[in-house]
Structure formats: C-alpha cells, structure tokens
Amino acid sequence: MLIRFAVQNYLSIKTEQVFSMVAAPIKEKFESCNDNVFSSEKAPDLLKSAVIYGANASGKSNFIKSFGFFQNFTILSASFAPNQPINVIPFMLSKETQEEPSSFEVTFYWKNKIYRYGFKLNKTEVIEEWFFIKDLRETAVFYRNGDDIDILAKYKILQELKLKKMIRPNALLLSLAAQFNDETAKDVFGWFANINSISGLSDALYSNFTLNLLENAEKKDIILGLLRVADLGIANLRVNDLEGESIALTIGMNNQIPTISKQKSVIKNLHTVKQVLNDKGELINYIEFPFEQYESEGTKKFFHLLGPILDTLQHGKVLIIDELDTKLHPLLTQRIVKLFNSKSTNPNNAQLIFATHDTNLLDAKIFRRDQIWFTEKDRYGATQLYSLTDFKKTKKPRNDEKLEKSYTAGKYGAIPFLGDFDDLFEQLTRESNE
DSSP: OOOEEEEBBBTTTOOOOOEEOOOSSSSSSGGGGGGGGGGOOSOEEEEEEEEEEETTTSSSHHHHHHHHHHHHHHHGGGGTTTTOOOOOOOOOSSTTTSOOOOOEEEEEETTEEEOOOOEESSOOOEEEEEEESSSEEEEEEEETTEEEEEEEEHHHHHEEEEEEEOOOOOHHHHHHEEEEEEETHHHHHHHHHHEEEEHHHHHGHHHHHHHTTTSSHHHHHHHHHHHHHHHHOEEEEEEEEEEEEEEEEEOTTTTTTOEEEEEEEEEEEEEEEEEEEESSSSSEEEEEEHHHHOOOOOHHHHHHHHHHHHHHHTTOOOEEEEEETTTHHHHHHHHHHHHHOOOTTTTTTEEEEEEEGGGGGOOOTTTOOGEEEEEETTTSEEEEEEEEEGSTTTOOOOOOOOOHHHHTTTTTTOOOOOOOOHHHHHHHHHHHOO
C-alpha cells in the first residue's frame, strides 16, 4: 500500500511536494466515510482513495506523471545502454533549477514491512540513491552518493555488483539488483508491479485488458453486473475471435535482401447484446452491435477501465488515473469511487488515486477531508500540492461543510482565475468594425 510519495524539481514541480495516504487524526460526521480508512499491523492507518483537484495547467497531470517516471525508471534503468540519456525534465521556469537534479521518494507497506526508497538524478547520471526497510526499526539497505556506495553487509548480491563495478552512472542499483535476483530487490519490484498507472484520456489502450477478463466466467459476470448497474442497456457481451494475418519485415545484415513473412493473428472483436422490445415493452429477441462502433464514448471508457479497476480491487493494488471523469457521467464516476471506499467491494484494501474536475464528488458523504487534495501554481509558475487538512485552524473546513460550494467559491484555491470574456469579445468586435 502506498504511504507517501515526494517529488522535487520535475516538470512544473519546483520545491518538494509531498502526497500522503496516511489518515489524519480527524473525526468525520457522516458514517459513510468510516470505511474509507483501513488498518495494518505495522503501518499507520491508510486511506483507500484520494482525489486531486486543480485548474487546468495547475500540475495535476504533472504530479501523476512524476510517479509514472519514478516507477518506469526504477523498473527499466538497468536495461539502459551505457551512455543512454535519462529522460528527466527539471523545472525550467527558474534558472536555478534547470541544472539541478530531480528527486523522488516513495514510502510503502508491503509484506508486513515498510519500505522507503528514492533517488536524485539529472539527464546523465544517478547522483544519490537510498533504500531503507523498517520492521521493528528502520535500517539502511544501502546509500549511494555518486560512486560511493555503502551497503549493509548481509546483502551479498549488492556487494558483488559494487565489487565488480557493474553499477553504471545512468542506472539504479535497485534495478540492477533485481535483474541479478536479489530477493529484497525482487520484493520491491513486486510492489511496483502492483501499481496500475493509466491515463483516462487514453482509455482505449486498456481495452484488451478488460477483454481478456471476459474469458473468465466469474469475472465476466462481474463486468456484466457493473455494466447493468450503470444502466447502459447492455444485456450481454460476446467476443468473436477474428483470424487474420500480420506482416513482418526482416532486414538482414551485409546488404541482404529484406524478407517479408506473414503470420497468423487473432483479433478479439467485442459485440454488445441488447434487448428488442415490442410496443408493450415485452421482450421479442436480442440483437448484437459492434461495441466500438455503436456504443457511446462514455460506455466505451467505462468498459475499458473495468479491467484495471477489477484487477486492482482483486489483488489489493494501487490504481492511479489522470482525468478519470472525462467522458463519464458524474454518478458513474461516483460509483467507481465507492467501489474502492467500500469494505464489501474492496476487502483487499486496494487504493485509488485520481485527478478530476468533477466537483460533484466534493461531498463530505463520499470523501474524508484528508482524501481531498489540490494543485495550484504560485507566482513563479511552480505547482503547489496541498490537502484539505493542511489549512490553518481558522480556515479548516468543518466536517459537515458543503465542500463543492466552498471550492467553486474559491475558499480552497486551486481554481482558474478567469478574465472577463465579454470585454475581450467586445474589444474584438470594435476592432473588426473599425
């Protein structure tokens, strides 16, 4: 489970910004929020979901991208070529930060232990890297500062990698250790594999994920049940395998003639089954429609996301979604959130973190105050990330506050400051008439 994530000097984030899933010591008014927190044996009480609001270009997406970069670089850096540049982008609106390193750190609970891992890097090298494990107390597995690496003696594989000088400047020690089957590093990679980080604007990329779940009868029943509850008019789903051919082009060495080969391939073709009724509302028969051609964009997105959502809930993973609400009805987005907040539908304490503009979710009956986060840019164009519980006592929201009304009124910040559109168009009209 995710406990904490911190990032500094990445994209629109200049100073260190900290996001926490630790439940604050607050008492909420509505009982519907009681299930939003879960307890673990050795970890603090954690939240099952969190939402991030903010104006366009305030940094919501950049914060989510920062976690994606952190996850991908941790997993893939060991496979980098020796001189391959690191695709990290620092905060560019300050001369001071353009050449400064970017830093990332995550704290998470996994297999009854708390792990803390992070690194600092620039476009050419890893400058610092650290890894701690807390069982009864926190112990440093290793600390890396340039070429100087201190490693706890019992980690023999890490010691050997250091001794044989196999740690490249543009690769992480943790990533390399996992490749060489260090058990602790593999454990950490197991947690990273439990992160589903997706874009709500590219939902079609996850279509096959959900399609594959339909091959399991039990999961198909759950997917159909959710589609019916969402009132999308779908009675059944049918998948037809279409056989086809794919063409592969092979280019040989030493001016050999390129060869073209054909391979058989199977494409999964989804159809929705719907009822045909007479004028009396009686069922006559059923009719099939090609899903991608006939269904609405909202229906398609909901279906595409069901695969990652069910996978996350079933295995107690972490799901991070940017623009969750795009193309979805507000009530449907609300139902997705409730799947994670509920004990019955989320018995494995999966976590959902998402960015949205849907203010209908700003409801004290849906979210605790510590589950609500905002992004706002300061006068220097840098993203500031803060929680609703970060406000000083005099401005701290009550536990029964009308959150949506207060937010749209500007009480919490993180809303766009819009100029007068009417004046602008009046000026354009005058200029065109002159």
